[in-house]
Amino acid sequence: xxxxxxxxxxxxxxxxxxxxxxxxxxxxxxxxxxxxxxxxxxxxxxxxxxxxxxxxxxxxxxxxxxxxxxxxxxxxxxxxxxxxxxxxxxxxxxxxxxxxxxxxxxxxxxxxxxxxxxxxxxxxxxxxxxxxxxxxxxxxxxxxxxxxxxxxxxxxxxxxxxxxxxxxxxxxxxxxxxxxxxxxxxxxxxxxxxxxxxxxxxxxxxxxxxxxxxxxxxxxxxxxxxxxxxxxxxxxxxxxxxxxxxxxxxxxxxxxxxxxxxxxxxxxx
Amino acid sequence: xxxxxxxxxxxxxxxxxxxxxxxxxxxxxxxxxxxxxxxxxxxxxxxxxxxxxxxxxxxxxxxxxxxxxxxxxxxxxxxxxxxxxxxxxxxxxxxxxxxxxxxxxxxxxxxxxxxxxxxxxxxxxxxxxxxxxxxxxxxxxxxxxxxxxxxxxxxxxxxxxxxxxxxxxxxxxxxxxxxxxxxxxxxxxxxxxxxxxxxxxxxxxxxxxxxxxxxxxxxxxxxxxxxxxxxxxxxxxxxxxx
Numbered sequence: 378x379x380x381x382x383x384x385x386x387x388x389x390x391x392x393x394x395x396x397x398x399x400x401x402x403x404x405x406x407x408x409x410x411x412x413x414x415x416x417x418x419x420x421x422x423x424x425x426x427x428x429x430x431x432x433x434x435x436x437x438x439x440x441x442x443x444x445x446x447x448x449x450x451x452x453x454x455x456x457x458x459x460x461x462x463x464x465x466x467x468x469x470x471x472x473x474x475x476x477x478x479x480x481x482x483x484x485x486x487x488x489x490x491x492x493x494x495x496x497x498x499x500x501x502x503x504x505x506x507x508x509x510x511x512x513x514x515x516x517x518x519x520x521x522x523x524x525x526x527x528x529x530x531x532x533x534x535x536x537x538x539x540x541x542x543x544x545x546x547x548x549x550x551x552x553x554x555x556x557x558x559x560x561x562x563x564x565x566x567x568x569x570x571x572x573x574x575x576x577x578x579x580x581x582x583x584x585x586x587x588x589x590x591x592x593x594x595x596x597x598x599x600x601x602x603x604x605x606x607x608x609x610x611x612x613x614x615x616x617x618x619x620x621x622x623x624x625x626x627x628x629x630x631x632x633x634x635x636x637x638x639x640x641x642x643x644x645x646x
Numbered sequence: 647x648x649x650x651x652x653x654x655x656x657x658x659x660x661x662x663x664x665x666x667x668x669x670x671x672x673x674x675x676x677x678x679x680x681x682x683x684x685x686x687x688x689x690x691x692x693x694x695x696x697x698x699x700x701x702x703x704x705x706x707x708x709x710x711x712x713x714x715x716x717x718x719x720x721x722x723x724x725x726x727x728x729x730x731x732x733x734x735x736x737x738x739x740x741x742x743x744x745x746x747x748x749x750x751x752x753x754x755x756x757x758x759x760x761x762x763x764x765x766x767x768x769x770x771x772x773x774x775x776x777x778x779x780x781x782x783x784x785x786x787x788x789x790x791x792x793x794x795x796x797x798x799x800x801x802x803x804x805x806x807x808x809x810x811x812x813x814x815x816x817x818x819x820x821x822x823x824x825x826x827x828x829x830x831x832x833x834x835x836x837x838x839x840x841x842x843x844x845x846x847x848x849x850x851x852x853x854x855x856x857x858x859x860x861x862x863x864x865x866x867x868x869x870x871x872x873x874x875x876x877x878x879x880x881x882x883x884x885x886x887x888x
Contacts, residue, residue, distance in 0.1 A: 549737035552700055553751035553800060554727035563750055567741050 422612075429614040433606045437618050440602035444588045447520060447598070451588075452581060454524045459531030464561070466536055480532070487529035492587050496522040500594035515595035523591070527584050534576045538569035575641055578634035582627050589623075599623075650709075651676040651835055652697065652804060657706035657716075659696055666692045668859035669706065674804070674837060679830055681846035681867075682839045684856035685882060690839035691734075693856070694806045697837065698729040710804075727755060730797030731806040734813050736789040738781040744768070744792045745777040748799045760799060767795045771825055787818030794825050805829065807838040843886055847871050855879045 378386070411417060465473070466480035487495065499522040504513035511517070542565050550560040592601035599619050606615035650673035659667040666689050674680055682690040695701040697708060699715055699722050708716040715725045738747050745764060752760040768774045771791050781789050790810055797805060807826070811819045823845050829836060830849050840846055846853055847867045854864040855874070863876045871887075874880045 545733065545735060545737045546739065548700060549733065549739070550751075552698060552726055552731045553796065554723050554755040555751055556723065556754075559754045563754065564739055568739075571741065 424613045424617055426612055426614045429606075429610055429612045430618055433603075433610075433615045434618055437599055437602055437606070437615060438622060440597060441599040441619075441622050443596060443598040444585070447516065447523070447588045447591060447596070448581075448585050451520055451523050451527070451584065454520070455527045455531055455584070458524060458528035459535055462528055462532035463535035463539065466532065467539060469557070484529045484532055487526045488533070490526075492523070492526050493590055493593065495526050496590050496594060498522075499525070500591070515591065519591035519594055519596065523584065523587065527580065527587075530580055531577060534573050534580065535569065538573035538576075539565055541572060542568050572641070575634055575637035578630070578637060582630045582634060585627055585630070586623060589619075650674055651678075651711060653707075653709040654697070655707050655709075657693070657696055657708065658704045659692055659701060660704055666859050667696065667703075670696075670859075670861060672854070672861065674835060676803075676835055677833045678851045679834075679836045679849060680838070681850040681853045682837065682856055683841070683843065683846060683853060683882075684862075688856040689859045690856055691808050694731065694808050694837065694839055697804075697806060698726055698731050700731070723755070727800050728802055729804045729806060730800060730802035731808065732790070732793045732797050732810050734809045736781070736786070736793045736813075738789055738793055738796070740781050743778050743780055744773070744784065747781070747792060748796045751796070752799050755800070764795070764799055767798055771795060771828070772821075785818060786814045787821045790814065790822050791825055794822075794829075798829075804835045804837070807836065807840070809839050809841065811840070811842060841886070843871070843883075855882060857882065 412421075414420075462480050462483055465476040466484070468474075468476050468480075496519060500515055500518045503518050503521075504515070546564055546568070547560055550564040551557075555564070589598065589600040592598055592604070595601075597605070599622060603615040603619040607613055652672075652674040654670050654672040657667055657670040658665070670689075670693060672680075682693065684690055692701060696703045699708070699720075702718070703716050706716070707714055710725065710728065713725075714720075715722070738744070739750070742750065745761075745768070748764045748767065749759075749761060752758055752764075765774070765777065768777045771794070773788060773791055773795070776784055776788055776792075781792070784792065793810075811822050814822065819842070823842065826836070826838070826845075827849065838846070838850075850867050852864055853867045853870040854861045855870060855876075855878075856862065857878050863870065863874060863879045870879065871883065874883060
C-alpha cells in the first residue's frame with residue numbers, strides 16, 4: 378500500500394466505526410424508549426400481534442395478487458395511451474390542432490385531480506349509468522381511472538424525453554429524406570423512450586401502491602381484505618402485514634429504478 | 647435559368663435581426679468540387695443548409711438541374727434525397743449499429759433493401775469490420791466516415807460537407823480527408839465548408855472565400871491562395887496560413 382492508500386484505509390475504518398456507533402445508539406434509544414411510552418402495550422397488542430400476523434398473512438398475500446393483476450393489465454394500457462397523448466401534444470399539422478388541444482386538456486385534468494377522486498367519480502359514476510353486467514364491474518372502471526390518471530403523467534414524461542433529443546438528430550434524418558413520421562418513429566422515439574425508462578419506473582412503483590385505492594370502490598384486494606380482518610379480529614396487525622407485503626415489492630423496484638437512473642447519469646457524464 | 651447542376655442567385659437568409667447571407671450567387675457544374683473558406687460566422691454552414699433547404703431561404707433562388715427547389719411549399723423529400731449532407735458533429739443515430747444507420751433511409755424512403763450496396767460502401771471506405779458496431783464504439787474519424795457512407799447510400803447527385811473534420815483529433819483528420827479524395831476521384835459533385843486550407847488547395851476546382859455573408863472572392867485554388875486580389879481575402883489567408 379502506498380501512502381495515499383494507507384491514509385484512505387484509515388479514514389474508511391474511522392468513518393465505519395463512527396457510523397456503527399451512532400446507528401447503534403439511535404436503535405438502542407428507540408428500543409429502550411418507545412416501550413416506556415404509556416400507550417405502548419396497547420399499540421403493541423393491536424399493531425404487532427404475532428398470532429394475527431401469521432393467521433392473516435396467507436390470505437392477504439393472495440389478495441395482493443389482485444393488486445398485481447390490476448397493475449399488470451394497467452401498465453400496457455397506460456404506456457399505449459400515454460404515448461398517444463404525448464404524440465398528440467407534439468402534433469404539428471394544423472388539421473391535428475384539436476388533438477393537440479385535447480392532449481393538453483387531458484394532461485391538465487388528470488394530473489390536476491387527486492387519484493382517489495378520479496377513482497370515485499369514474500368508479501361510482503359510470504356504473505351508475507345502469508350498465509349491465511359485466512360492464513358495471515369496479516375492476517373495469519377502477520382500471521380506467523388509474524389508466525387515465527397515469528397516462529397523463531407518462532405522457533408528460535415521454536414528451537420531455539422527446540424534447541430532450543437534440544435537434545441535430547432530427548436534422549440528420551430529414552436531410553436523408555425521411556418523412557417527419559419516420560423520423561419520429563425510427564430516430565426520435567426509440568432514443569426518447571430509452572431515456573425516460575428510469576423516470577417511468579418510478580411512476581409505475583407509484584402505480585403499484587395506488588392500485589390499493591381501488592379498495593374504495595369494491596374489489597377485495599389487499600387493503601380491503603386487511604380492513605375486513607381488522608373488523609373481524611378487532612386488531613390492526615393486518616394493515617402492518619399489508620404494508621410489509623407492499624414494501625417487499627416496491628423497495629426492490631424503487632432500488633432498481635434508482636440504479637437505472639444512476640447508470641443513465643453516469644453514461645451521459 | 648442557369649445551365650449548371652446547381653445554381654444560386656441572390657440567396658439571402660436571416661436569423662431574427664442577424665442577416666447571415668446577404669445575396670449569394672454561385673454556379674456548380676456536375677463533377678465540380680467547391681471549397682468554401684472563411685472565418686467562423688462568415689455564413690459557410692448556413693449556405694450549405696440553405697442549399698439542401700434544411701433552412702428555408704428568405705429571398706433568392708436555388709436551382710437544382712433547372713428545378714427551383716427554393717420555392718416555398720415545395721415537397722422537399724425528393725430534393726433532399728438528391729443532395730447528401732454530412733455535418734461536423736456526425737449526427738449518427740446512437741441507438742442503431744453503423745450498418746442500420748446506413749440502411750434506414752434507403753429502406754424507408756426508397757423502399758429497397760440495399761444491404762449489399764451498403765456493405766460494399768463500408769468495404770470501399772475501409773470500415774467493413776466496424777459495420778455492426780454502435781456509434782459510441784467507434785472513433786470520431788470512423789463515425790464521420792459512417793456518416794459519409796450513410797449519405798452516399800441514398801445515391802445523391804451532390805454532396806455537401808459542413809466542416810466535417812473540425813471536431814476531429816488531428817490524427818483522425820487524414821482518414822476522413824482520404825474519403826473525400828476518393829469521392830473526388832469518382833467524380834462526385836461536392837461543396838465543402840472547410841478550414842483545411844492545404845486540402846482545399848490540393849483538390850478543389852474552385853475556392854470561394856466568404857466573409858460577412860457574401861462570397862468576397864472566388865477562383866481556382868492557385869489564384870486564391872497565391873494571388874488573392876481582395877484585401878479581405880489577403881488578410882484572412884495571412885491569418886490562417888501564418
